Amino acid sequence: MGPRALRRADGRPLWGQLQDDLVRRIHAREFDAAFPGELALTEEYAVSRYTVRQALAQLRADGVVVAERGRVPRVARPGPPPAIDQPVGEAYSLFAAVEEAGRAQTSEVRRLERVADGVVARRLGLEESTPLLTLERLRLSDGEPLAWDRAWLPWADAEALVGADLTRTALYAELASRAGLRVDGGRERIHAEVAEPAVGKLLDIPPGAPVFRIERLGTAGERPVEWRHTVIRADRFHLTASFGASAAPWSIQRDDVYLGGAR
Template sequence: MKYLRVKEAVLQELGKATPGFPLSENSLARRFGVSRMTARRALQELQQEGYLSRRQGKGSFPTERRFSQGFLRVRPFYEFARAQGATPRTQVLAAELRPTPPEVGQKLGVPEALYVERLRFLDDEPVQREVRYLHPAHCQDLLRHDLTRESIHDLLVHTLGLPLTRVWQRLEAVALPDPLATLLEQLPNAPALRLERLTYTFETPITWVEYLMRADRYYLEDTFIPQGERP
């Protein structure tokens, strides 16, 4: 398991803020006496695990570390509201073609996209802000629909006929900075859940979305039966 030895060694150095970055496949291969393909595999796995960021032509750089785990799924807003017995309302703050910020542009693979920003209310209280970018080639018909009434997810699947075959998502807790806190009628730095989601049709990313949800109005709850936990 040579590639594991290389991984371990690189992982050690990552902890020490060594000034030896960026790493390169060839230099690692020489240092450990392995082939480039073996060093490459070590770096690829470290990238996949979130330790390294690799860019063609530049090299492999350490990433800022964070920890992740788990499994989760979140229901559409109207379904959630119905389950709470509250009255939902949606205000569309923007719906237009707009250049994509770099992180989103990289994920969607386009320089500009349909931008939709919506504010969600339960019983006339703002509880969630949604910011969404949609792939322009696949979703251009979307703006003809009433985004205050219809679920974008349902529109994509049923009206535009885009099968949503894969979902990547991340959930975290954040403190609301000020323009957002005011928009959601919260004090600055109030806690909120932030859900970021990228949805694919096969290998094509279709839409990126960020939800910010007031912590005092939103939680995720579930009951399930675990698999393979019998003694």
């Protein structure tokens, strides 16, 4: 692509034209490898070093480039978004947590179907042959992978979810509106571990990057109605706990973290 000629008869200051053209080239990713120094820009655009310095000063003020004393300027790269902060000791929805952080939560539904799984059925206090609905989603925050989420619910309770558009809504909200089922408590077990290669590929992180593995048993009243397995990026999700006389009840037993409410 390269530089565009600056027009001295344009009426605009040369440094402003230079600034605009550098921004254009930055957006075109011309300077991903390295940003040119003052001397290189002076020669490339056939302008004075004073003009180059004025343009770079404005780019620095706008946060477009970073220039430290004695070093060649570089294109500023936005840092990762702040992690979602989730208090321990209360029921929560990942959808709501992301939205409340001012980001758009969407999901790629990878699987939504009737299955039989004896292990999960037993965890829900059901006969092993009881049919279940399984829902697998890749959860996104502002379009970036955040969590790999799999949930199992009794088919008799969740059949109404078949055909629902779950790309931009919360599972619990859909359960309440479509099936009249309200998940109002439960228990979670949270593990810290490293991402396996397949999980890293899904979540767009390197193999071995830190993640949280969360196993949830959701209840409606005292009845288990949901078994969920979530792997979430540890660089995007924080857990906080309050303590003191007025704090919400919570406890840690070995590696178990219990949510407030029904256990």
